[in-house]
Amino acid sequence: MKIPSRRTLTIVVVVVLVIAAGVASWWWMRMPPYEPAPPTKEFALGTVEPPCPDLHPSWRPSQVIDDVTIGESLDCEPDNPALVAAVVKGTNNVSHTTLMDSGLAMDAVVLENDRDGDGDPDVVHIKLEVAELNGRSPEVNFPVPTYSIAPGIQPGFWTFVPKPHGMATKDIYSMAASPLLRMPSPTIRVEAGDTVRVTLENTHYLPHTIHFHGVDHPYFLDNPLHGEHRGNDGVPETSHAATLPGESFTYELTPRQTGTMLYHCHEQPPVHVMMGLMGIFVVEENRPDNWVQTINVGAGQVRHPAAAIKERYASEYDLLYQEVDRDLGDAIKAANDPRLIGKATTSGFDITKASSEYFLLNGYSFPYTIRDSLIVVEPNQKVKLRMANGGDDRSIAIHTHGHKLAITHYDGIEQNPSAWITRDVFDLAPAQRLDLVLDTTDDGLHSYGQGVWMVHDHREKALTNDGVFPGGSMSLIVYKPYLRENGLPTLHGVDLKPFFTKEFYQRKFPVWASYDRDRMLVEPESVPPSLMGALSLAFLAGLALGGVGLAGYHFGRTRRVGR
Amino acid sequence: MRRARLACLCACLTVVLFPACQQAAEEEAKPAAAAPPPAGQPTPKLRLPEGQHVHHQHEGMDMDLDGAVMNENTEKLPQDCPKIAGDVEITVKAGKKYARQYPGKMFSYDRNEWEAGPCTRVKLTFINEDPVRHQWMMHGLPMYLYPQAMFHIEVTGPAQKTGTFILPSTKRTYFVHCDIAQHMEKGMKGQLKVAGGDGDLLSIPGIVGDRYPDRYEVGDWGWPVALGAGFAGLLGAGLMFWFGRKADQPGPSEAP
Numbered sequence: 001m002k003i004p005s006r007r008t009l010t011i012v013v014v015v016v017l018v019i020a021a022g023v024a025s026w027w028w029m030r031m032p033p034y035e036p037a038p039p040t041k042e043f044a045l046g047t048v049e050p051p052c053p054d055l056h057p058s059w060r061p062s063q064v065i066d067d068v069t070i071g072e073s074l075d076c077e078p079d080n081p082a083l084v085a086a087v088v089k090g091t092n093n094v095s096h097t098t099l100m101d102s103g104l105a106m107d108a109v110v111l112e113n114d115r116d117g118d119g120d121p122d123v124v125h126i127k128l129e130v131a132e133l134n135g136r137s138p139e140v141n142f143p144v145p146t147y148s149i150a151p152g153i154q155p156g157f158w159t160f161v162p163k164p165h166g167m168a169t170k171d172i173y174s175m176a177a178s179p180l181l182r183m184p185s186p187t188i189r190v191e192a193g194d195t196v197r198v199t200l201e202n203t204h205y206l207p208h209t210i211h212f213h214g215v216d217h218p219y220f221l222d223n224p225l226h227g228e229h230r231g232n233d234g235v236p237e238t239s240h241a242a243t244l245p246g247e248s249f250t251y252e253l254t255p256r257q258t259g260t261m262l263y264h265c266h267e268q269p270p271v272h273v274m275m276g277l278m279g280i281f282v283v284e285e286n287r288p289d290n291w292v293q294t295i296n297v298g299a300g301q302v303r304h305p306a307a308a309i310k311e312r313y314a315s316e317y318d319l320l321y322q323e324v325d326r327d328l329g330d331a332i333k334a335a336n337d338p339r340l341i342g343k344a345t346t347s348g349f350d351i352t353k354a355s356s357e358y359f360l361l362n363g364y365s366f367p368y369t370i371r372d373s374l375i376v377v378e379p380n381q382k383v384k385l386r387m388a389n390g391g392d393d394r395s396i397a398i399h400t401h402g403h404k405l406a407i408t409h410y411d412g413i414e415q416n417p418s419a420w421i422t423r424d425v426f427d428l429a430p431a432q433r434l435d436l437v438l439d440t441t442d443d444g445l446h447s448y449g450q451g452v453w454m455v456h457d458h459r460e461k462a463l464t465n466d467g468v469f470p471g472g473s474m475s476l477i478v479y480k481p482y483l484r485e486n487g488l489p490t491l492h493g494v495d496l497k498p499f500f501t502k503e504f505y506q507r508k509f510p511v512w513a514s515y516d517r518d519r520m521l522v523e524p525e526s527v528p529p530s531l532m533g534a535l536s537l538a539f540l541a542g543l544a545l546g547g548v549g550l551a552g553y554h555f556g557r558t559r560r561v562g563r
Numbered sequence: 564m565r566r567a568r569l570a571c572l573c574a575c576l577t578v579v580l581f582p583a584c585q586q587a588a589e590e591e592a593k594p595a596a597a598a599p600p601p602a603g604q605p606t607p608k609l610r611l612p613e614g615q616h617v618h619h620q621h622e623g624m625d626m627d628l629d630g631a632v633m634n635e636n637t638e639k640l641p642q643d644c645p646k647i648a649g650d651v652e653i654t655v656k657a658g659k660k661y662a663r664q665y666p667g668k669m670f671s672y673d674r675n676e677w678e679a680g681p682c683t684r685v686k687l688t689f690i691n692e693d694p695v696r697h698q699w700m701m702h703g704l705p706m707y708l709y710p711q712a713m714f715h716i717e718v719t720g721p722a723q724k725t726g727t728f729i730l731p732s733t734k735r736t737y738f739v740h741c742d743i744a745q746h747m748e749k750g751m752k753g754q755l756k757v758a759g760g761d762g763d764l765l766s767i768p769g770i771v772g773d774r775y776p777d778r779y780e781v782g783d784w785g786w787p788v789a790l791g792a793g794f795a796g797l798l799g800a801g802l803m804f805w806f807g808r809k810a811d812q813p814g815p816s817e818a819p
């Protein structure tokens with residue numbers, strides 16, 4: 001066979017290229033025929049959790065237990081009134097039934113000794129344990145005990161817990177954490193001038209301390225419970241070594257000043273504070289017959305406000321905002337050996353490269369926030385909010401819809417009323433506290449009238465659960481006529497059902513699928529692969545491959561002939 | 564063995580298999596209706612009690628500042644026991660120090676396995692050596708004698724408590740643990756065997772391993788490992804070579 005010359009080959013290649021260019025430009029310039037776009041996908045909702053399980057309707061009304069008056073709490077998940085009674089009267093003073101119903105140990109909150117004879121106890125002894133939520137088990141491959149901040153979302157946490165009795169789970173049939181074991185660490189509330197002993201009973205497998213942030217406490221204790229001279233500041237590097245697993249340590253303080261403060265673990269704070277070991281600490285004014293609610297589990301509404309608060313306000317709420325680094329929390333799910341977890345949460349963790357995926361208000365993210373963190377109001381009321389930032393970002397920016405609130409205290413210090421600032425975005429640096437007065441007078445300034453008004457962090461990422469809106473630390477100011485019997489607000493917007501499925505937060509259910517009636521915005525179906533396209537692509541590839549082969553053959557041949 | 568494992572996981576399986584059970588438990592957990600505030604009367608005034616009452620005794624629960632014994636049973640016979648076969652005393656010590664012998668654990672008991680005969684009456688003394696709470700909680704007892712099928716001692720700090728229970732006649736391994744968050748996972752787990760038991764449970768320190776064990780860093784290869792691996796490689800290569808040569812040799816039928 002005669003081998004085509006190099007010139008002939010070049011001509012063939014050029015002609016083929018010109019024809020291809022012609023076909024391509026015709027294809028580009030022609031009027032495209034109409035082909036319908038793929039139809040809309042069909043979606044089914046996953047299992048929808050009941051928005052309000054409504055387990056304890058009898059807990060909502062105002063009631064008296066063991067002579068303790070417990071205020072009304074209309075949330076879906078009101079605080080357990082027996083627990084409130086036990087921490088107001090003291091676990092050493094309440095009846096057996098109340099103590100059993102509270103879930104607390106008999107020595108959890110010991111109240112005694114009315115030193116000034118004003119009708120309330122002045123020596124307070126609180127015992128706190130450290131509990132791990134959503135930890136690892138060598139026997140099963142799901143987190144134990146389970147604590148969900150939103151449907152299907154269970155980050156790892158460490159939290160302070162008022163000393164319980166009995167099991168860490170709800171009952172023997174469930175792996176869900178008992179109601180005392182939750183985020184955030186509980187609010188501690190005492191009267192100014194009380195002698196307060198806080199014992200850290202370290203039930204956890206890593207060292208911890210308690211540092212009282214902003215609360216008046218002596219740096220050294222010269223005559224403490226154990227009769228020795230030792231540090232009392234909770235900072236391992238300056239004050240005293242951290243409390244090792246299975247050991248205990250008692251702090252003692254007699255706070256002289258009132259205000260909204262904090263307490264938190266100071267061992268490895270970049271990890272331990274972010275894991276959840278932080279709570280609000282409130283010092284109330286000393287008044288006669290002032291039995292304060294020593295512990296507020298899960299923060300939120302105070303069902304037995306102190307005397308001075310009751311005088312001035314219709315109700316009181318503790319609001320602790322926190323953020324969660326999922327990867328840090330995963331460290332306790334990756335291993336069971338405390339040495340491995342200890343390494344992963346010290347030298348194995350770099351907070352400068354950390355990011356937050358979840359944003360909590362009082363231990364929950366939306367939609368669970370509407371179960372126990374609503375601010376329920378009536379017109380012409382004054383409501384006290386104690387707001388704290390437990391997060392690590394530069395600041396949070398809490399915005400109240402429909403209301404402008406006055407800042408009465410910064411970091412627990414009362415401002416002269418002439419210096420009160422009224423605004424609708426509250427920026428709080430990490431660890432900062434604001435006391436706010438929510439005035440529901442409908443004057444177009446303090447309130448725009450009754451309704452269901454959102455309260456949310458205006459850093460828009462804090463409106464999401466790992467980037468999925470709606471989520472995060474948002475809550476609601478709800479006027480009573482808008483509150484249903486089960487504690488959920490009457491809402492006039494979209495169906496909330498999708499938000500009560502874990503599939504929604506796994507990005508499996510399109511955002512508008514539940515109410516886009518005409519299905520014009522829901523995701524399209526995928527397109528079937530085109531046979532013609534695949535064949536022509538393969539044919540072209542074959543041509544190219546053949547061309548290369550031919551050129552190579554030709555090159556070799558001419559060289560051999562030339563020799 | 565398999566049955567024993569199932570028993571150990573009963574807590575989590577039951578929630579899947581018998582949601583009705585769970586509901587019943589929740590019903591039970593609801594407190595008695597609280598008294599409404601007396602209408603038109605001043606709210607009651609709180610007073611510190613004169614004398615401290617420091618002991619509660621109530622429906623299967625005996626509690627004081629040192630801790631609690633739940634579902635104590637000194638007399639009631641299990642249906643399958645004609646009489647008490649005998650009395651045994653078991654002392655269990657609990658604390659961080661007992662985990663020292665098990666690397667990677669943090670809390671444990673002085674022993675993690677106990678034996679008892681069928682229908683024996685066990686007097687169990689639980690000594691807590693740590694200044695934090697620990698428990699000895701035993702599951703799987705007959706429900707008609709022990710509410711929630713368990714016998715439980717909790718000691719709130721360095722102290723001790725004693726309680727008694729009567730075992731049924733069945734040959735069985737009972738699941739014992741401390742139900743404080745992460746205490747069982749970090750070593751506070753044991754098993755009580757009646758008549759030799761019907762197998763072992765998972766994750767008993769010193770006795771049974773983990774279903775989901777930890778993974779540890781693998782160290783550098785020492786010279787014995789390297790030498791051994793090299794030798795194994797040479798052996799494999801030699802074998803292949805030998806087989807190849809055998810296959811190359813002409814069979815008898817095609818002899819030249």
Ligand SMILES: [Cu+2]
Pocket residue numbers: 670696697698741742743746751
């Ligand atoms: Cu324990």
